[in-house]
Amino acid sequence: MSRYHSSRSSHSSTTPIITLYDTPGQSPQPWAPNIWRIRFILNYKRLPYRTKWVEFQDIEATLRSIGAPPSSRRSDGRPVYTLPVIVDPTRNPSHPEILSNPNNIAEYLETHYPARPVFPDGSRAMQSLFVHYIQEVFAKPLLPIMVPLSARGLPERSQPPVSTANSLPPGPQRERAWQLVKEQFDFLASILDKNSGDGDGVCAMGHSVSYADFALCSVLLWIENMAPHDGWARIREWNGGRWIRLREKCREYMDVY
Template sequence: MSNVITLYDIPAASIKDRAWSPNTWKARFALNIKGIPYKTVWLEYTEIEPALLKLGAKATDTKPDGRPHYTLPVIHDPSTNAVVSDSYAIAEYLDAQYPDTIPLFPKGSAALQAGFVRALQDLALSNVWVILLPATHDRLNPGELSQDYFRRTREARFGKTLEELCPEGKERKETWGLVRRGWSLVDGWFKKNRDGEGDFVIGKEVTFVDVFIVSFLLWFKLILGEDSEAWKSVLTWDEGRWGKMLEAFEKWQVVV
C-alpha cells in the first residue's frame, strides 16, 4: 500500500465507514470515480494541524487571529511526492496527473464549473449550516480530540452556543424553506438540459460539480439520518432529483 495515494479524513463516531465530511467526500469521490488506488488515514480535529505541518501541506484558510488554518481533505501522492490541500485543487491535480482517467474538468468546462460551484454555495448551502453544524457535532467522536474542539471553535466563530445557533419551531421550518428554494433554483438549471441528455450537470458525463452536489447531499443524509423526517423531505424535492443523483453515485460511495 506504500505506493498508493493517502487521503486524510475526519472520522465520525456513529456513521457507517466513519466518512461524513462533504469536503473529504469530494476528494474520495474523485479518487473512486477515477479508479485511482488510495488508502485513508483518519485524523481527529486536534490531530489535523500537527499532522499536516509535518506533511508539508498548505494551509487553506486563516484563523480569526490571523494564523494559518489547516483543513481536510489533503492527499499525499507518493508517485510525485505531491501534497495537495482542498478538494477542488485535489480534483484538478488528479485530472492533470492521471489524464487517462475520467476527467472531472472536461476541456472547456473549468470556468463554468467554478461559477456553478460558487452559485451552489450562495444559493443552495448558505442557509443550511445553522441546522447541520449542531447535528454534525453530535456525530463526531466525543471528547477533546474532536467533539469538544468542534464545539469550542464553532461557538467562538458564531458567538453563540450550538444550541442557540440551531433554529427550532417556526424558525427552523422557515430556514428549511429557504434551503429548499435554493435547491429548486439549481434544479431549474438542470432542466435546461433536454430530455434524454442525462441527469448530470452537463448531461451523461460526471464532472466535479456533480461531485460537489452529491457530497453535500450525502452530508445531509448521514448527519440528519436516512430515517429522519428532514432527509425524507429532501428526497421529495424537485421530483426526486437529488435522491436520483445519490443513487447514480452509489457505485462510487466506497470508503477504503
C-alpha cells in the same frame, strides 16, 4: 451507504499509493462534504488510495507534522488547516506531493491523472463556477442546521464543549430554515431542468457525472449522514425525486478505501 473495500488498495506495503486524510464521525460513514468531493474523484478515476482518519481536534497538529500547506489564511494572516489533504508519493516517492484545499486537489488530480476526466473538454471554467455556487450560495442556508448537527455527530473526544450552540430546535424557526434550503434546491432544479433534452436531466453536464455533480452529491451525503430523518427525508422527495436520482447516479463512486 458507503462500501468499505480493500481490493483496489491491496498493494504491497512498499507500493506507494495516495493517502486521503479524512475525519471520522460517530457513524462508520464518511460525512464531510469537502472530503467527499475528493473521494468521489479518486473513485471515479480508479486511483488506488487509502484513507487516514484524523480526529477533528488533531487535524492541525497532524497536517503541520506532515508539512501540509494551510488550506487558507485568516484575515490576520494566520494559517487555517482543514481537510481534505492528500499525499501522493506515486510520481516521486522521495518527494511526495502534499496538497490541501479541495479545489487545488481536484485540479491536481485532473492534471496529473487525466484518464476518466471529471472536467470534460471545455467545461472547466463553468464547472468551477458551479462548484463555487454550491459552496458559497447553495449551501449557505444549510449551515445553521447542519453545522451544529455535524458537531454533535463527531466522536465524543472531538466534540466542542457546547456542541448544541446555535442549534435550531424543532418549531417555526427550524421550519423557516428548511424553507430557505428548499428555495435553493428549487432554484437549482429549475436550472438543471434545462438539460432535460440532453440526457436524463439529472447531471450538470447532461449525460454523465462530472466534478459539478460530485460537489452537489457531497452536500446530499452530508445531509443524509447528519440529518437522515429531519433533512434527507425531506430532500429526497423534493423536485420530483431529482436528488435521490443524482445520489443513485453517484452510487458506484461511493466506495471507501
